[in-house]
Amino acid sequence: MMKVKYVFLLVSFLLIGCSKDEESMSNDSSIKLSSYSIRFLAGDECLIDVYSNTDNLSLIDENPEIATGWWVNSGKSIRVKGEGVGVTSICIKDRYNPEILSKIEIISDYFEGIFKEDGDKASIVVQSNDKVIQEKIETELKTMAVARTGTLYSFSKSSKIVIIKDLQENCCSGSYDWNIDSITIKMNEMIQKYLFRRIDDSLVEIDLDLTEIYKLKYPNSFIYRVRVSLGLTNVKCGENYLLLP
Numbered sequence: 001m002m003k004v005k006y007v008f009l010l011v012s013f014l015l016i017g018c019s020k021d022e023e024s025m026s027n028d029s030s031i032k033l034s035s036y037s038i039r040f041l042a043g044d045e046c047l048i049d050v051y052s053n054t055d056n057l058s059l060i061d062e063n064p065e066i067a068t069g070w071w072v073n074s075g076k077s078i079r080v081k082g083e084g085v086g087v088t089s090i091c092i093k094d095r096y097n098p099e100i101l102s103k104i105e106i107i108s109d110y111f112e113g114i115f116k117e118d119g120d121k122a123s124i125v126v127q128s129n130d131k132v133i134q135e136k137i138e139t140e141l142k143t144m145a146v147a148r149t150g151t152l153y154s155f156s157k158s159s160k161i162v163i164i165k166d167l168q169e170n171c172c173s174g175s176y177d178w179n180i181d182s183i184t185i186k187m188n189e190m191i192q193k194y195l196f197r198r199i200d201d202s203l204v205e206i207d208l209d210l211t212e213i214y215k216l217k218y219p220n221s222f223i224y225r226v227r228v229s230l231g232l233t234n235v236k237c238g239e240n241y242l243l244l245p
Helices: 002-026 131-147 211-219
Strands: 037-041 043-047 057-061 067-072 077-082 086-094 099-110 113-128 152-156 162-164 171-178 184-186 190-200 203-211 224-232
Touching: 043 211, 057 162, 057 171, 067 099, 077 099, 086 184, 086 224, 099 203, 113 131, 162 190, 162 224
Parallel strands: 037 099
Antiparallel strands: 043 077, 057 086, 067 077, 086 099, 113 152, 113 224, 152 162, 162 171, 171 184, 184 190, 190 203, 203 224
16 A cells, blocks of 8 residues: 555656646747857858747847848748848747747847958959950969969958058058948058958958959950959968958
8 A cells, every 4th residue: 555655646746747847838938949149241141940839920120221030941940131230139929929039139240350362262254355365364363363372361340441461471551341242442542342252151252343454454355354253261360360450
């Protein structure tokens, strides 16, 4: 009888414990996500998985000019994109119970860092009706890109200063302005605007249009397009490179 009573009490305790766990789960007012914070470069995208039932959930962008979110993967994930620079959040709410919610805190950042030019990653496009001139321009640009391999760029978002150090350790500084798909560098009175593409966490491309320059250089040839994309590889500050201002 004592054994039966002991077993009965044990089972009762277990049932009470399970009941409390289930009650705790049912009263949980948060929505389960794979991540609750994001920091990325403005223009980038990130995928957040949703582990809770999403049938009754809605998304609210607190500031769509900085970041937006939308459902993907049949409503099982949220894709977030940085639309501009700033700090904001995206709220996930239950449509029928506003107390059930979660937030994704977002920092959509301005471009900065230390980068090294890599001539092997340069991309060159030349279009002309003169094949001889076209090949000559391609050779010039490829030679230039390889010769510049190792040139360092230091971008500081706080001061908007860029410092460029060439292979002979000569430094020049100026200002820069970045806007997701373009970057403008001003050195003394010279202003150069590049198209900007982020390839991955360690590589960006800045794209320069040299068409007008080569039209002047070869006025007797029909030159339609000359572009060079310079590959800039991100380097660690711990390596003994140019320091940010």
